[in-house]
Amino acid sequence: MYDLAFIYSDIFKKHAMDRAHPESPLRLDEIMKAVNEIQSEKKYNIATLLPEIIDEEYLLSVHVTDYIDKIRAISKGGGGMITIDTTLNEHTFFIAKYAAGATKQAAQLVDENKARKSFAVVRPPGHHAESTSAGGFCYFNNIAIAAEWLVQYKGYNKVAIIDIDHHFGNGTSHIFYHRKDVFYLSIHAHPRYSYPGSGYSNEIGVVDAKGYNVNVTLLPGINGYDWLHSLKFSLNIVKQYQPEIILVSVGFDSLAGDPVGIMNVEPNAFYGAGFLLNQFAEEICEGKIVCTLEGGYKRDQLKAVSKKFILGLLGNKPDFIHQLERSKVTEHTAKMLNQVKREHQNYWRF
Numbered sequence: 001m002y003d004l005a006f007i008y009s010d011i012f013k014k015h016a017m018d019r020a021h022p023e024s025p026l027r028l029d030e031i032m033k034a035v036n037e038i039q040s041e042k043k044y045n046i047a048t049l050l051p052e053i054i055d056e057e058y059l060l061s062v063h064v065t066d067y068i069d070k071i072r073a074i075s076k077g078g079g080g081m082i083t084i085d086t087t088l089n090e091h092t093f094f095i096a097k098y099a100a101g102a103t104k105q106a107a108q109l110v111d112e113n114k115a116r117k118s119f120a121v122v123r124p125p126g127h128h129a130e131s132t133s134a135g136g137f138c139y140f141n142n143i144a145i146a147a148e149w150l151v152q153y154k155g156y157n158k159v160a161i162i163d164i165d166h167h168f169g170n171g172t173s174h175i176f177y178h179r180k181d182v183f184y185l186s187i188h189a190h191p192r193y194s195y196p197g198s199g200y201s202n203e204i205g206v207v208d209a210k211g212y213n214v215n216v217t218l219l220p221g222i223n224g225y226d227w228l229h230s231l232k233f234s235l236n237i238v239k240q241y242q243p244e245i246i247l248v249s250v251g252f253d254s255l256a257g258d259p260v261g262i263m264n265v266e267p268n269a270f271y272g273a274g275f276l277l278n279q280f281a282e283e284i285c286e287g288k289i290v291c292t293l294e295g296g297y298k299r300d301q302l303k304a305v306s307k308k309f310i311l312g313l314l315g316n317k318p319d320f321i322h323q324l325e326r327s328k329v330t331e332h333t334a335k336m337l338n339q340v341k342r343e344h345q346n347y348w349r350f
């Protein structure tokens with residue numbers, strides 16, 4: 001079994017927006033440099049596998065036909081704008097289907113015990129894509145398609161999606177908002193200050209799925225300690241859900257200086273995040289983690305920061321992690337976490 005399987009192809013670079021657009025094809029080169037470095041150390045059993053295109057049947061488990069047809073038509077016509085910052089070129093439909101396929105494949109590798117963990121290094125990202133609309137550089141919701149595949153085709157009853165991207169994954173949240181078989185946790189910049197303008201802590205799910213959508217909102221400028229504390233705090237909720245597998249929307253845009261982000265998270269915190277996720281998965285679900293790439297736009301640091309995250313995911317323990325127990329979060333973050341407690345106190349223990 002692979003310790004970690006990556007799914008990647010240069011094909012993901014064929015979808016491109018404006019040259020100055022932060023969601024650049026070159027992002028992937030930086031992340032793959034980190035993957036290659038770790039792989040060349042030969043310390044771990046790592047594979048990099050080529051993606052498969054998604055079968056449209058699986059796309060339809062999340063997106064409506066009219067929407068899929070619309071994306072296909074715009075792409076076929078040579079491309080065009082769908083929102084002010086989300087455009088398509090002639091390859092987008094095809095490449096977005098590969099990104100969804102790679103994420104489903106990442107889930108399949110872990111489900112079939114071929115890999116303990118997997119990471120689909122893809123673009124376009126997916127977590128802002130709703131079942132009927134694109135937005136935030138996303139077209140098809142890669143992680144939702146993988147989660148739905150696990151539930152519908154593999155009989156999973158409890159899939160947890162953990163979204164550590166800087167932004168609220170509105171698409172993923174809404175797709176599963178009425179569902180208990182897919183739990184959604186997102187730690188993200190407060191919607192008052194950041195795209196997509198939703199994802200408040202009082203959005204907790206509906207009817208009998210109340211409590212199964214957890215939004216942890218963080219204020220601008222938050223540092224790595226507070227960010228990691230918030231992740232640790234949130235994992236304590238997911239633990240009570242007892243997921244069979246964990247899917248992670250990995251975004252590096254909380255990093256200090258990210259051109260799209262407003263947080264101030266230091267690179268080392270991503271080492272901590274990888275470690276905490278791995279530790280959590282080892283304890284709860286035999287280490288099963290499926291990652292897919294969302295945002296992260298500070299290109300000159302993407303290699304370093306993704307390497308840290310991956311090393312953490314592989315079980316390496318950062319020296320500073322014990323300080324998490326001792327250090328206190330800032331008053332602002334404590335207030336945010338208290339809001340989550342208040343909203344979820346009827347559903348989870350704190």
Ligand SMILES: [Zn+2]
Nearest residue numbers: 165166167295
């Ligand atoms: Zn993002």
